[in-house]
Amino acid sequence: xxxxLKNYLESIQTRLWEISDSLYHHPELGDQEFESMQxxxxxxxxxxxxxxxxxxxxxxxxKAVYDSSKEGPxxxxxxxxxxxxxxxxxxxxxxxxxxxAGAGVLLSKVVDEIGGRVVVLGTPAEETNGAKxxxxxxxIFDDIDAAMILHPAxxxxxxxxxxxxxxxxxxxxxxxxxAAASPEKGINALDAVIQLFxxxxxxxxxxxxDVRMHGIIKEGGVAANIVPDKAIAQFYVRAKNxxxxxxxxxxxxxxxTGASSMTGAELQISNYELSYDNxxxxxxxxxxxxxxxxxxxxxxxxxxxxxxxxIDMGNVSHVVPAIHPxxxxxxxxxxAHTREFADLTITENSHxxxxxxxxxxxxxxxxxxxxKEVLEKMKNEFRQPVSSEA
Numbered sequence: 490x491x492x493x494l495k496n497y498l499e500s501i502q503t504r505l506w507e508i509s510d511s512l513y514h515h516p517e518l519g520d521q522e523f524e525s526m527q528x529x530x531x532x533x534x535x536x537x538x539x540x541x542x543x544x545x546x547x548x549x550x551x552k553a554v555y556d557s558s559k560e561g562p563x564x565x566x567x568x569x570x571x572x573x574x575x576x577x578x579x580x581x582x583x584x585x586x587x588x589x590a591g592a593g594v595l596l597s598k599v600v601d602e603i604g605g606r607v608v609v610l611g612t613p614a615e616e617t618n619g620a621k622x623x624x625x626x627x628x629i630f631d632d633i634d635a636a637m638i639l640h641p642a643x644x645x646x647x648x649x650x651x652x653x654x655x656x657x658x659x660x661x662x663x664x665x666x667x668a669a670a671s672p673e674k675g676i677n678a679l680d681a682v683i684q685l686f687x688x689x690x691x692x693x694x695x696x697x698x699d700v701r702m703h704g705i706i707k708e709g710g711v712a713a714n715i716v717p718d719k720a721i722a723q724f725y726v727r728a729k730n731x732x733x734x735x736x737x738x739x740x741x742x743x744x745x746t747g748a749s750s751m752t753g754a755e756l757q758i759s760n761y762e763l764s765y766d767n768x769x770x771x772x773x774x775x776x777x778x779x780x781x782x783x784x785x786x787x788x789x790x791x792x793x794x795x796x797x798x799x800i801d802m803g804n805v806s807h808v809v810p811a812i813h814p815x816x817x818x819x820x821x822x823x824x825a826h827t828r829e830f831a832d833l834t835i836t837e838n839s840h841x842x843x844x845x846x847x848x849x850x851x852x853x854x855x856x857x858x859x860x861k862e863v864l865e866k867m868k869n870e871f872r873q874p875v876s877s878e879a
Contacts, residue, residue, distance in 0.1 A: 490599055494851050497598045498591075498844060505591045505847060506840040508532060512583035513835050516572030519614025522549045525570040525583075526611055529590045533609055536594045545623040551611035552629065553590075555597040561605030562634035562864060564854035565809075566592045567802070569615045569638070579831045580616065581641035581818075584843050588639050588816075591843075592850030605858040608633060612801070619801025622763040630809040635774055635857055635867065638802055639846045641834065642815035643823035647779055648770040649793025651800045651813075652701065652727035653734040656762035659685055659745045661754040665718040675716030679709045681754040682720040688744035689724070696737055699729040701797055720754075723761055727799055730767050768796075768803040771810040773867040774853070778812055781852040785845040787816065810871040816846045 512525050526549045530540050538553040566589035569582040578584075593609035600607060610629065612620045630636060661682060666675030689702050696702075704724030710717030726741055728734035742758060749756035770793070779790050802813045818833050819842070833839055857864050 490602065491852060491855055493599055494595050494848060494855065497595050498848050501591065501594060502844045504532065505587050505843060508590070509583045509587040509840075509843055510835045512570055512586060513578050513831065516577040517570075518574060519571040519617045520547060520549055522570050522613055525586065526551060526613070529568055529570065529586055529611060532590055533593065536597060538593070538597070538609065545620060545627050545629065547613055547620045547623070549611070549613040550620045550624075553593065553609040553611070555593070555600065555607045557600040557604050557606060559601070559604035561600070561603065561858050563606040563608060563632055564596060564857060565608040565610055565630070565633045565636045566590070566850055567621065567636060567638040567805070568609060568611050570611070571614050571616055573616060573826060576826060576828055577831045578834060579826045579828060581825070581830065581834050582615065584641050584834050584839065584846070585638065586611075588843055588846040588850060591847035592854065595847060595851035596854045599855065600858065603855070603858050607854070615801055618762050619765065621801035622765065622804045625804040625808045630805060633809050634864070635854075636805050636809050636811040637774070637778065637850055637853065638813050639850055640813060640815050641818050641839075641842070642825070643821050644815075644817035645782065645787050645790045646815040647790060647793045648775045648812035648814040649768070649796055650729070650770065651768035651796045651798055651803050652699065652729060653731040653767040653803065654725055654727045654765045654799035655734065655738050656760055656764070657724050657726060657738065657741070658759045658761040659722045659724070660757045660759070661720045661749065661752070662757070663716065663718045663752070663754040666716045668714045668716050672716060676718070676753045677716050678720035678752075678754045679717040681748045681752040681756070682706055682709060682722045684748035684751055685722055685745050688748060689741060692740060692744065697728070697733070700737055701725070701727040702741065727797070763801070765799040765801050766803040766807050768800060768813055769806040770812055771806070771867055771870055773863065773870050774810050775812045775814065777856055777863060778814055778849060778853045781856070782814070782816065782845070782849040785849040785852070787845055787849070810867050816842060818842060
């Protein structure tokens with residue numbers, strides 16, 4: 490019956506290419522992807538999925554379900570479709586969203602026979618304020634057995650890990666004064682931000698090598714002859730796992746408090762974006778997918794490489810068995826978040842790669858539904874505690 494997936498792919502792949510290209514030509518930023526969402530939703534509804542839009546309070550999020558009404562596991566494919574400012578789909582989310590929707594439709598064509606349920610989740614704003622975070626928190630994955638997403642890259646890689654991340658804003662409030670005539674009457678909020686940066690730079694010596702702390706001064710005054718009464722710094726703080734990240738963040742906040750005491754500026758700390766947890770790849774599911782990707786025509790899948798980025802799929806991986814592998818666009822060294830990357834997603838070769846990705850995702854779902862032994866192995870692995878998180 491797996492051969493049926495290939496036959497169905499031939500009947501829909503031209504439509505998949507058209508959807509991906511359309512998303513490329515009409516890029517939309519996170520939480521503004523109304524047209525992109527609707528193109529994917531239309532395709533799913535045409536293939537008899539029941540769609541609910543605006544889930545978890547996000548207008549461009551959706552949940553599409555095809556239920557066989559027969560017993561079996563629920564397989565979820567996650568669609569991303571937000572673009573980057575000025576660059577467009579420099580991370581290939583036009584391909585990601587389309588591959589997941591295509592995989593869902595392909596699997597839906599056989600579940601009436603083999604049982605189970607197919608879910609496609611539209612997950613906006615991965616680049617900034619990922620909707621997978623509230624989805625994981627609000628129980629969207631409670632009735633799902635496995636979650637998958639496939640990301641384009643320079644080459645194909647197995648699903649690996651990612652860094653946990655907090656996005657923290659430090660806002661200092663001081664008091665204005667003439668910087669030359671009466672500086673003693675002012676409280677310099679910018680000085681507090683500068684001390685914050687100095688303290689964080691000193692902290693780098695005393696954290697593990699996986700930690701990343703990088704920030705900007707978003708606001709630092711209006712004129713050189715006015716003591717700044719307001720200054721804002723924004724930082725991303727990352728670490729290999731959530732438990733250690735929490736320790737580092739506490740140290741960073743203590744530094745921020747110290748800068749406040751040193752200068753007299755009042756401090757307000759907040760999160761300006763949602764926090765991402767580290768990705769925990771389910772190795773059973775990962776190996777199953779890798780086998781199917783090779784069978785789908787991808788010549789080589791490399792071992793997972795070290796990752797220093799952060800993804801909201803990490804949050805998903807803590808509540809359900811999950812993978813986040815990469816499919817190569819056959820250009821080693823290709824850099825993401827560039828116009829070159831975006832332009833490569835709509836070539837004839839990338840169209841074929843998109844088809845292979847959708848087929849591999851669908852075939853992996855098929856294997857989980859029809860092979861109870863591998864399904865249970867995946868679940869047992871997920872139930873095991875992750876030592877680095879203890």
